[in-house]
Amino acid sequence: MNFRQLEYVIAVEEEGHFRKAAQRCCVSQATLSEMIRRLEDELDILIFDRSRNPVVPTYNGKQVISKSREIINRSKELIHLKSALEGRLSGVLRIGIIPTVAPLLLPKIIKPFKKKYPDIELKIKEATTDQLISDLESERIDAAILATNPSDKDFTEYPLYSEALKVYGIQDKHKKRITTKEIKKSTVWLLEDGHCFKDQVVSVCGLEDQSNQFDGLEMQCSSFATLVGLVDDFGGYTLLPELYVRIMSSKRQNKTRAFESPEPFRKIRMMVYRPFVKKAHVSALTALIRSSVKSNL
Amino acid sequence: MNFRQLEYVIAVEEEGHFRKAAQRCCVSQATLSEMIRRLEDELDILIFDRSRNPVVPTYNGKQVISKSREIINRSKELIHLKSALEGRLSGVLRIGIIPTVAPLLLPKIIKPFKKKYPDIELKIKEATTDQLISDLESERIDAAILATNPSDKDFTEYPLYSEALKVYGIQDKHKKRITTKEIKKSTVWLLEDGHCFKDQVVSVCGLEDQSNQFDGLEMQCSSFATLVGLVDDFGGYTLLPELYVRIMSSKRQNKTRAFESPEPFRKIRMMVYRPFVKKAHVSALTALIRSSVKSNL
DNA sequence: TAGTTTTGATAGATAAAATCGAACTATGAA
DNA sequence: TTCATAGTTCGATTTTATCTATCAAAACTA
Known part of the structure; x- marks a missing residue:
C-alpha cells in the first residue's frame, strides 16, 4: 500500500473513469489500473465494479475510499505543515454552503479572504444540507455553512x-x-423541496406543506429572487432572511416588514467533522465571516 | 513521502535511537537514516536533534510525528478493513488504564476478551490520567479507562x-x-501524588493535603494493598473502591464499612478521542466490561 | 592522551517497485 | 461485421528502496 494507490482510487471514484483518472494523476492508464489491482489484492477487497459505466465503487470499496480520503487529506496536511507552523496558512480549504446562504455571504467574504490568506486555495461547493453533511463525513469538504443543526452530534x-x-x-x-x-x-410562496429554509418557513408559519400553486401555475423556486418576483406578479407573501432584504432595491424593501415580536430567525453555523484538522483555516474563515456580518446586521 | 518513512520516524521517536529503530523496522540503519533525511528534505522540517542522546524530536518534528501517527494508524485500519467488514474484529486495540483501576478490572476482562475476540491484539498501558490523556491525543492509545472527567471536551x-x-x-x-x-x-492514609484516587479521597473527606506521615515514617504508596497494610500496622483509616473491597480477605472485609448516605463514589469511564476509529473494537470492550462488572457490583 | 566503542551519515551495488508503450480482450453502437 | 471505447495484461525501462561497507564525530576507557 502506498499513497499513490490511495490517490488513484480516489481519482477513479471521482471521475468514474479509469482513463480520466489516470490523466488527472498524470500517469498512464495502465499504471493506474495495475496499481488499483494491486491494492485490491493487498486489501482483498474488490473496490470498483468495472462492468458498469461510469465505474462505481462496491459497498466495501466505499469504505476503502472513505479511509483513503482520511489518509490522503492528512498527508496533504503534513506536506503543508511547515508553512502552517510558520503562520502562513496554505493548502486547500474546502467549504460547503447551502444555496440560501451562499449568494448572501460569498460576495462579502471571498475577496477579503483571498487578500488576507493568499496562500489558501478556497474551494466552495453549493449544495443541500443533506449533501453537505455527507460530504463532511466523507471528508470531501473541511467545513460546511448550514442553517440547521444536524441532530447527529458527531x-x-x-x-x-x-x-x-x-x-x-x-x-x-x-x-x-x-x-x-x-x-x-x-x-405564502415557498422554495422548492430540499431547501432547509423552506422547512423553516413552513414550521414558523405553521403552514400545511402547501406547494406553490396559483391559478394553475406550479413553480419550483430555488432562489429568493424568483420568490419575490412571484409575489410581485401574483400577490401573496413570502419570507426572506434579513441579509437578503438588505441587498434588495429600496422599493422592494418598502414592501418588507418584520414579524410581531418574538421575531423568528435562523442561525447560521460553521459545522466541522474533525475539529482539529484545518482548525486554523476554519477559524480564520469563521472570524472573517463574523466580523463581516457584524458590520451588516 | 511514503508510509515507511512515517513508520521510521515514529520508531525513532519511540526508541530515541536510529539503530534500535532500524532493528524494530527490520531494515538497516543506513536505510532508515536515508529515508528520514529524505522526508526531512521533502517537508523542509528538521525532525530530530541528532546531537543529543537519546535522539529527541525538534518542536516542529513533534508535529510531524503526531500527524504521522494519525496517518499510520489509519493505514492500519485500512489493512484490517476486510475482516472488520466481515465482523471478525482484528488488528490492535491499545488501551490505557489508571493504576487504581487496572488490578481490579484487568483480571476479569482480559481472558474473556481474548476468548471472544481472538484476532484482536490487546495492548494495555498502565499510567496516570495525565499521561493517558496525552497518549489519547497523540493516538498512542485508542481508548483510556479513567475515573476523572477531563475538563477538555474534545x-x-x-x-x-x-x-x-x-x-x-x-x-x-x-x-x-x-x-x-x-x-x-x-x-487517613493516602496514595502518592499523581493518582486521581488520592485527589478524590482528599476532596471527599475534606482533608488538608496531608501526606502519609506517622511517627517519623513517610510512605509513598502506589497500591491499595500497601495502604491496607499500613492501616493494619499503624491504625487510622484508608478509603478503598468497592471492587477492591470485594477481592480482599473476609477478615479484612469485616474491617470495612460504607459511608453514611449519600455514599461517595467514583465513576469509571471509557474515554476516546476520535470516536469513529476502532469504534467496533472499543464498544466490544466497553460492553464486555459493563457486563462483567454488573455481575460483580 | 591514545585507543576503542558508539552514533549517525554516506557511497556504490543490488533488488524491488512503479511506470510506460503496445498489444489484448470485452462490450456496445453503427 | 466493423469500429470505437473500456479496462487488462505483458515486457522493457526507469525509479526507488534497501543492503553492505565505510566514514567521521562524539563519548567512553584504559
Missing part, C-alpha cells in the same frame, strides 16, 4: 450569525409589523 | 460503572456506617 459547530426572517409582499404602507396568522390567509 | 466518553468508596480500618464490630468527620479525627 459535528462541532461554531455559530456565525443569526438573522431575522422578514415578510415580503406588504402593500399597506402604514402597517408596521405582521403576524403569521395574517399571512396564512393569503398564499 | 473527548467522547462511555460510562462503564460506578463504585462506592468504602472505609477500611474499623475495629468496632457493631458499627454500621461511618462519617467523614469520624475518620478525619484519625490518620
Whole structure:
C-alpha cells in the first residue's frame, strides 16, 4: 500500500473513469489500473465494479475510499505543515454552503479572504444540507455553512450569525409589523423541496406543506429572487432572511416588514467533522465571516 | 513521502535511537537514516536533534510525528478493513488504564476478551490520567479507562460503572456506617501524588493535603494493598473502591464499612478521542466490561 | 592522551517497485 | 461485421528502496 494507490482510487471514484483518472494523476492508464489491482489484492477487497459505466465503487470499496480520503487529506496536511507552523496558512480549504446562504455571504467574504490568506486555495461547493453533511463525513469538504443543526452530534459547530426572517409582499404602507396568522390567509410562496429554509418557513408559519400553486401555475423556486418576483406578479407573501432584504432595491424593501415580536430567525453555523484538522483555516474563515456580518446586521 | 518513512520516524521517536529503530523496522540503519533525511528534505522540517542522546524530536518534528501517527494508524485500519467488514474484529486495540483501576478490572476482562475476540491484539498501558490523556491525543492509545472527567471536551466518553468508596480500618464490630468527620479525627492514609484516587479521597473527606506521615515514617504508596497494610500496622483509616473491597480477605472485609448516605463514589469511564476509529473494537470492550462488572457490583 | 566503542551519515551495488508503450480482450453502437 | 471505447495484461525501462561497507564525530576507557 502506498499513497499513490490511495490517490488513484480516489481519482477513479471521482471521475468514474479509469482513463480520466489516470490523466488527472498524470500517469498512464495502465499504471493506474495495475496499481488499483494491486491494492485490491493487498486489501482483498474488490473496490470498483468495472462492468458498469461510469465505474462505481462496491459497498466495501466505499469504505476503502472513505479511509483513503482520511489518509490522503492528512498527508496533504503534513506536506503543508511547515508553512502552517510558520503562520502562513496554505493548502486547500474546502467549504460547503447551502444555496440560501451562499449568494448572501460569498460576495462579502471571498475577496477579503483571498487578500488576507493568499496562500489558501478556497474551494466552495453549493449544495443541500443533506449533501453537505455527507460530504463532511466523507471528508470531501473541511467545513460546511448550514442553517440547521444536524441532530447527529458527531459535528462541532461554531455559530456565525443569526438573522431575522422578514415578510415580503406588504402593500399597506402604514402597517408596521405582521403576524403569521395574517399571512396564512393569503398564499405564502415557498422554495422548492430540499431547501432547509423552506422547512423553516413552513414550521414558523405553521403552514400545511402547501406547494406553490396559483391559478394553475406550479413553480419550483430555488432562489429568493424568483420568490419575490412571484409575489410581485401574483400577490401573496413570502419570507426572506434579513441579509437578503438588505441587498434588495429600496422599493422592494418598502414592501418588507418584520414579524410581531418574538421575531423568528435562523442561525447560521460553521459545522466541522474533525475539529482539529484545518482548525486554523476554519477559524480564520469563521472570524472573517463574523466580523463581516457584524458590520451588516 | 511514503508510509515507511512515517513508520521510521515514529520508531525513532519511540526508541530515541536510529539503530534500535532500524532493528524494530527490520531494515538497516543506513536505510532508515536515508529515508528520514529524505522526508526531512521533502517537508523542509528538521525532525530530530541528532546531537543529543537519546535522539529527541525538534518542536516542529513533534508535529510531524503526531500527524504521522494519525496517518499510520489509519493505514492500519485500512489493512484490517476486510475482516472488520466481515465482523471478525482484528488488528490492535491499545488501551490505557489508571493504576487504581487496572488490578481490579484487568483480571476479569482480559481472558474473556481474548476468548471472544481472538484476532484482536490487546495492548494495555498502565499510567496516570495525565499521561493517558496525552497518549489519547497523540493516538498512542485508542481508548483510556479513567475515573476523572477531563475538563477538555474534545473527548467522547462511555460510562462503564460506578463504585462506592468504602472505609477500611474499623475495629468496632457493631458499627454500621461511618462519617467523614469520624475518620478525619484519625490518620487517613493516602496514595502518592499523581493518582486521581488520592485527589478524590482528599476532596471527599475534606482533608488538608496531608501526606502519609506517622511517627517519623513517610510512605509513598502506589497500591491499595500497601495502604491496607499500613492501616493494619499503624491504625487510622484508608478509603478503598468497592471492587477492591470485594477481592480482599473476609477478615479484612469485616474491617470495612460504607459511608453514611449519600455514599461517595467514583465513576469509571471509557474515554476516546476520535470516536469513529476502532469504534467496533472499543464498544466490544466497553460492553464486555459493563457486563462483567454488573455481575460483580 | 591514545585507543576503542558508539552514533549517525554516506557511497556504490543490488533488488524491488512503479511506470510506460503496445498489444489484448470485452462490450456496445453503427 | 466493423469500429470505437473500456479496462487488462505483458515486457522493457526507469525509479526507488534497501543492503553492505565505510566514514567521521562524539563519548567512553584504559
